[in-house]
Amino acid sequence: MPGFFALFLLAAIRLSPAGEMLRLRLGLSRAPSALPVLRLIESGALADMAEIETDLWTGPEQLLALVQGGEHQLFTLPLTLAARLLAKGVKLRLTNVNTWGGIALLATDPGIGGWTDLRGKTVYAPSPASPPGTLLRHFLGRAGLTPGRDVEIVTAAAAETTQLLSLGRIGLAVLLEPQITAALAGNPALRVVADFEDEWRRERGAGADLPSLGFGGLAAFIDAKPEFVRRFEEEYAAALAWTLAHPAEAGRLAARHLGLRGDLVEMAVPRLGLRYRTAADAAGEVNAYLRILGVPADPSGGGGMPDEAFYRR
Secondary structure (H helix, E strand, C coil): CCCCEEECCCCCCCCCCCCCCEEEEEEEECCHHHHHHHHHHHCCCCCCCEEEEEEEECCHHHHHHHHHHCCCCEEEEEHHHHHHHHHCCCCEEEEEEEEECCEEEEECCCCCCCHHHHCCCEEEECCCCCHHHHHHHHHHHHCCCCECCCEEEEECCHHHHHHHHHCCCCCEEEEECCHHHHHHHHCCCCEEEEEHHHHHHHHHCCCCCCEEEEEEEEHHHHHHCHHHHHHHHHHHHHHHHHHHHCHHHHHHHHHHHHCCCHHHHHHHHHHCCEEEEEHHHHHHHHHHHHHHHCCCCCCCCCCCCCCHHHECC
């Protein structure tokens, strides 16, 4: 599959009592949210139910191609991208929200202390459709700044941005973990100007969490395979807990399968924002997040939020 990193992690085959072995293809982001999935596959947690192949996507266009291609059933779903897919009429179900926060604005200029100091500056950031890109524009607007007029935003891949920051060739960027840890380690002049979850709590209240990434899949598959999905969610939650409890092993897993530096992932694990919540439990926060950011998820074009069917119950 051109443009994708392919992984082939095949669970050992043993037929279930019903004689059915599922053959699945998963579309995973090249990010730490993939670690619990890779762990549950490597550990053989679902070996009695499924043979699993995974492909890594690195941008919104690749995720859209995987979802619309019809060959993949389950996906890492950035919530802003999932909403935009819903608005296109793609039928998805969200099964969990697993990544909260872990996004920051970084700067080398000591004169930059907040959002209003960005006037006339250039900021490197991920795709405007991604959670970091969408949130950046929201926080700039809240500060009275208009992207493209008051602040130039350059869309760039996280790996490129991290390298440019480390080399000192750029001085302002928005990144996610573990790239934040990597960039700070590579450039001692770099610092965190704004932690996006802190900014979100200033707006929403001290107890508010900032949802970012979830997991889910095609509605037809999730509705047709409830027992498998139930087991998958149980094993995913357990594998996420394992990731947090074993940062060194998680770093090695990231190095083997995601092409990330294992030592940096190990350092970043406590700051990755990995927390498991079912989609049903997180639905209120996800809807508030999408509503505040103005991300429509309604194929009618009315700008509405996801209906209840989006959240697996």
